[in-house]
Amino acid sequence: MRVRPEQVERYGMLVWENGTAEAVRKEECLCLHCASMRPGSQEHCPIAQEFYEICKVYGTALMLSRCAVWKEKPGETYHPLTLDLKLLDIQAAPLNADAMSQPIPITTRLLVPQSNVQLPYRAPTIDCEKRETK
Numbered sequence: 001m002r003v004r005p006e007q008v009e010r011y012g013m014l015v016w017e018n019g020t021a022e023a024v025r026k027e028e029c030l031c032l033h034c035a036s037m038r039p040g041s042q043e044h045c046p047i048a049q050e051f052y053e054i055c056k057v058y059g060t061a062l063m064l065s066r067c068a069v070w071k072e073k074p075g076e077t078y079h080p081l082t083l084d085l086k087l088l089d090i091q092a093a094p095l096n097a098d099a100m101s102q103p104i105p106i107t108t109r110l111l112v113p114q115s116n117v118q119l120p121y122r123a124p125t126i127d128c129e130k131r132e133t134k
Contacts (some may be wrong), residue, residue: 014057025063035071045069 036045
């Protein structure tokens with residue numbers, strides 16, 4: 001996890017919440033963007049209702065990423081991810097390059113935060129030496 005969960009009150013229950021995951025859930029959950037999501041009506045999705053009942057009892061929030069009966073909401077808008085150019089480290093061509101020159105390779109790197117998190121267990125190793133069998 002990137003952020004430590006915080007304890008918050010949701011629907012009268014004290015729960016731990018991962019704010020990052022909560023934001024993704026609201027933006028990406030199929031149920032929340034489905035035309036069949038109509039709580040209180042006869043047409044309300046029975047799958048969504050069952051998930052809701054589980055969430056109510058245990059104080060959880062679930063995100064559905066796959067569904068065989070999902071229906072697109074009329075007028076739904078989509079927001080594809082865009083790449084922030086500040087994250088690119090472009091090593092430009094030499095200053096003396098001109099239109100008649102040979103193509104000059106340009107190296108592009110995406111700057112991504114790295115982490116080397118310590119595993120809570122010893123990582124397994126594979127012994128590749130040939131062993132004699134008896």
